[in-house]
Amino acid sequence: MEVRHALRRGTHVALTIIFALFGLMLAMQFRSRPEVTGPLLQYQRTEELAALLKRTEEERDKLREEVATLREQLSDIRSVEDQVRVLQEELAKAMVLAGLTEVRGPGISLTVSDSTAPGQVGQDPNLFVVHDKDLLEIVNEVFAAGAEAVSINGQRIVATTEITCAGNTIMINGVRQAPPFKILAIGDPATLEGGLKMRGGLIDNLTFWKLEVKLTTEEEVVIPAYSGPLTFKYAKPVKKEAK
């Protein structure tokens, strides 16, 4: 055959090497292929992450239960010791401040929910739902109006509380919340109401976007204690040195 004619001795070696290299590339590419064009790679990843999230949340719930039981034990021990009654009073005060006790008092109840008005074509539906920023502004406003304790859907707002967007829900104290959001605040009801109902203020703004807002003053609201974790991993208290 002509093919054989064309090939001299040295070319055999060269061709064999080249083809060996080629085969190597083919095989390696074939093996790496599923990584690149595997079926629905993105969805797989989402599912994996969702599973991971679920597992982590379960773990967290378990730990939260543990925190509750340990805290109970701790309060038992506390009540036993009589000598530290004074300290306990201090502690109780600090706990009220820190939001670790259930508190009651006059205040307001504000319920905010997504707009139920039918959306118009071309309107951004994002404008008609309650966002984390709205809740942040409300919390800020009631504290500015002198609120002493605030909770959203039973989550006490404390120093470490975050209010953040988590997909179509809002994360507060690491717990996901969905509308309607019920905000309770203890303070002077008239001042609180005034702060929120101010002309051009928060409620004006929210109703402009057709969000459902219901504000009532209450003679007594009960705000639950903060139930999240309390340990600090990084922050350490600075000890004041004796002068």
Next chain:
Amino acid sequence: MWYLLAGLLAGVLVGLNLPWKVPAVLARYMAVGILAGVDTSLGGLRASLEGEFDIVIFATGFFGNMLLSAGFVYVGDMLGIELYLAAVVALGVRMFNNMGRIRRLLLREAQKGAK
């Protein structure tokens, strides 16, 4: 021809048993490079059927086309356009051309043999 297949087989066996994989980032470069390799092989087969095969031309073509098409992928990535498609299309067209020539050469050979 057997040593070509032997080389290919040896390469495949080594490739299948190597412990590491091609990183996902480089997989596209590899794919286009393989396409260039297939194209050059077909070109080589055609040249040998025409009696014009030259190992230097073949070897430079093999590696040169591979680097060129990988370069296309790289430049395309830099520019944010899928420039490697140009390499894929060009190589695809060439493969069909070569296949057509090979087919014709083989048919002619077969007719000659039949006479």
